[in-house]
Amino acid sequence: MSGIICTSLRIAPGQRISVKGDVPTGAKSFVVNLGKSKDDLLLHFNARFDAHGDIKTIVCNSKTKGKWGTEHRETNFPFQEGSSAEVFFTHDKNEVTITLPGNHQFKVPNASGFEGIEFACVEGDIVFKGLSVA
Numbered sequence: 001m002s003g004i005i006c007t008s009l010r011i012a013p014g015q016r017i018s019v020k021g022d023v024p025t026g027a028k029s030f031v032v033n034l035g036k037s038k039d040d041l042l043l044h045f046n047a048r049f050d051a052h053g054d055i056k057t058i059v060c061n062s063k064t065k066g067k068w069g070t071e072h073r074e075t076n077f078p079f080q081e082g083s084s085a086e087v088f089f090t091h092d093k094n095e096v097t098i099t100l101p102g103n104h105q106f107k108v109p110n111a112s113g114f115e116g117i118e119f120a121c122v123e124g125d126i127v128f129k130g131l132s133v134a
């Protein structure tokens with residue numbers, strides 16, 4: 001599926017990002033990347049239906065100067081092939097809060113320490129429907 005890249009964003013700590021998309025049948029994996037650039041990510045959010053050896057698992061990580069940080073796995077997996085999905089993200093200097101469909105929420109450390117998001121990318125098996133900030 002095609003991806004979408006947003007640059008020159010000015011998303012401050014505390015602002016809530018919404019990413020919406022439709023998950024096609026047969027989906028294996030989709031990604032939401034948030035940060036300063038593709039190589040400097042405050043959050044790599046990878047929903048794995050069946051990818052990289054994981055089944056129905058969310059893998060989160062950070063990336064600094066192109067190098068991956070420590071993975072965090074979330075087994076609450078409320079995504080369904082053939083349905084729409086909306087995920088919310090907020091951040092501060094210490095952590096990133098992710099709110100999944102059905103309102104399950106979890107946090108991962110903000111290993112990057114970034115206080116602000118300028119770059120967003122949504123790619124993989126998701127038909128992008130929108131990104132908004134509130």
Ligand SMILES: C=CCO[C@@H]1O[C@H](CO)[C@@H](O[C@@H]2O[C@H](CO)[C@H](O)[C@H](OCc3cn(-c4n[nH]c(N)n4)nn3)[C@H]2O)[C@H](O)[C@H]1NC(C)=O
Pocket residue numbers: 029030031044046052053059060061068071123124125
């Ligand atoms: C056990 C063997 C070594 O560990 C494995 O090492 C893999 C390679 O580093 C890990 O997968 C990477 O995990 C990264 C996050 O830590 C990224 O998810 C990386 O994929 C980057 C990526 C995926 N995508 C993508 N997904 N779908 C599409 N179309 N594009 N775009 N960029 C994945 O290839 C994978 O998560 C990791 N597994 C474990 C259990 O640690």
